[in-house]
Amino acid sequence: MDISCRRGSIVCFYAILIGLLLTFSSTGSYAARDWQSFHTGWLPVSPAADTIKGTVKSHQFPLVGYRISLYANFTIAGGFQRKLATAVSEEDGSFSLHFRLPPGLLETMPPVLLVVAEKGEVTLATVVAGNDVPSKLVVNERTTVAMATAFAQFIHGKKLRGNHVGMQNAVKMAANMAVPSTGLVSPVLLQKPNGNETSTLPTFNALSNVVAACVATQQHCEQLFAATTQVGEAPVDNVLQAIANAARYPSYPYYPQDSADPLFLLSLAAPVYQPALPQRPTNWLLFIKFTGGNYSAQDQFNLINGPGNIAFDAEGSAWILNNYVPKATNENACASQRLLRFQPWGETYPGSPYYGGGLSGAGFGITLDPRGRIWVGNFGFESPACADGTVPPDPDNKIPATHNSVSLFHKSGRPISREQGFTRGNIWWPQGTVSDRRGNIWVANCGNDTVTMIPGGNPLLAKNFPLPGSNPDLQPTESPSLKPFAIAIDRRGRAWITGNKSERLYRIDRRGRVEEVDIAGVELSWPMGISSDSKGNMWVSNSDAVNVPCVDPLDTQGGGNPSMVFIPADGSAPVQVFGQGGLSIPWGNAVDGSDTIWVFNFGHTPFEDAQEDTVWPDTGVSRFCGSGECPQGMSVGDAISPDTGYTSDALERITGGGIDPSGNLWLLNNWKKIGPFVYDTNPGSNSFVIVPGAATPVKTPLIGVPRHFR
Structure with a gap:
């Protein structure tokens, strides 16, 4: 049965439900009344019986007398949870669960199966997919941290509730951290580019030790619950909610004083999992790094070099554009001619x-249209030696960068545009490339101070709109005056464009009426990214540092006073926030399903003090209270992240990022953080980072304003 319409109308939903009922009836095992009975708690006899055997442990020690419960978490009919089986762990920690599931559901919308082990105030857990149940499970502190972190946005007390896409993908994300069948750390965390190369594994083990402390004594459980209870929210009373809250509210004040971080102190109480953090972190988020393989070093065999921006499809797959051909650090990197796609849990998608x-050094422009097609702006990133022909061509760089097109791909990855891409509409050094809800594609032409609109995605109808202050006589080799960079769409379908060099903000409606936006009272300073929230309010990243390389070379600025600007949709006074929350060359930004703003920082200043071997401090992500749900006592523009930002040694210079249906935060390591801005050879980094459970889920693809994916 085709269920591709399930994220559309309510009609589609009922069509799916009716189809499920017919499926159950056709098997002879379930009639419609049986499904109704299952929904209300009665489990009829079914041939789809199964058994899970497992063990409850704390590190290597079996836990006896724990009550084991198996829950099926369904995402249809508004979402509900049903207990399927119970058991009690034996002297050796073993248990056996016998359960049945409706076979029709396993073929269409399989439930998420949650195994919970409880005794007193201790709650341990693991999670698996209903259509991929291992015959043996281990439930311990590591599986608990993995499950509670991956499902941080879906845990409500001891229940799971959330959208089908995000819940299913979160099962795989949990397996990135701990293996359900063994309870051991996943190879993803153990091996390069993670392992001993970043602090992510020690952070994961430290959180596991926090849970181990709770297993050891009741007093530690009470301390954990108190430390993770948020002001204005119900008191935490179980370990799953506590670890979920550690991902949702990951920082404590007064960094770096260890005594000010209750989770760090708890991690020292029963340090059975090693290696663990020797000192407190700026935050308790888990930054899982991906390069496309088990490697870190850069060379011509890498998958990635200079990931610039990201877009998610309806299933949560990540489409990432790539600036440069993979090369070693000291080799010239030419314009990339590849488009990358990854599974929602970070694994390279088959065929990617x-x-x-026409792909050619794509920069910051990537979007999905309402038909699920992928559009890419071909900015033409390349080292100067590639542009002048000094570097000979290679298999991934057959032609010089063109700077004058957008590319279109089918959702299968098949190119639709031809070898030269779509060039109509006076496209020149395109950056931001965004679709609106009607399928119009908007392109910011950084090289000639214009915006191209492709009506309904038809390249033959492309139109070009000069921005106020542009030079109609500008030559292709001349430096532009405005440098339009990023685009966001408001609730009325209007495109908002940042002028990086002009330090202005522009707006164009569907009829082509262009205007400069009056934002009296605030000052833009080399602005970069822009995002809309669900209400149509706008957020602008002020880098105060980057005059983007666009026709002319990179020209760095001061960078000492970065800020974020909030522009209300109702026309009230804008809000400007300077230097808080860890802002450090803010580049891109994204709004989550709760209208909280996440800012992606490119790095540190001053540039002039950097040498080739200078290692900058760890890069951070900034988080600000938006127009929606805020922590108690905060209002729009208040920094939620600490003054350091949420830092990690897994991060380098970040340009783009986004939030997926699971609430995972994706961050793109675009440039290296070692040394100054090196533009002449290969500045690109070769990785991206996923932070599980950090943000409120967003319904994807993101077209227009963001929507909470419930």
């Missing part, structure tokens, strides 16, 4: 990377 369609 994709080639063709």
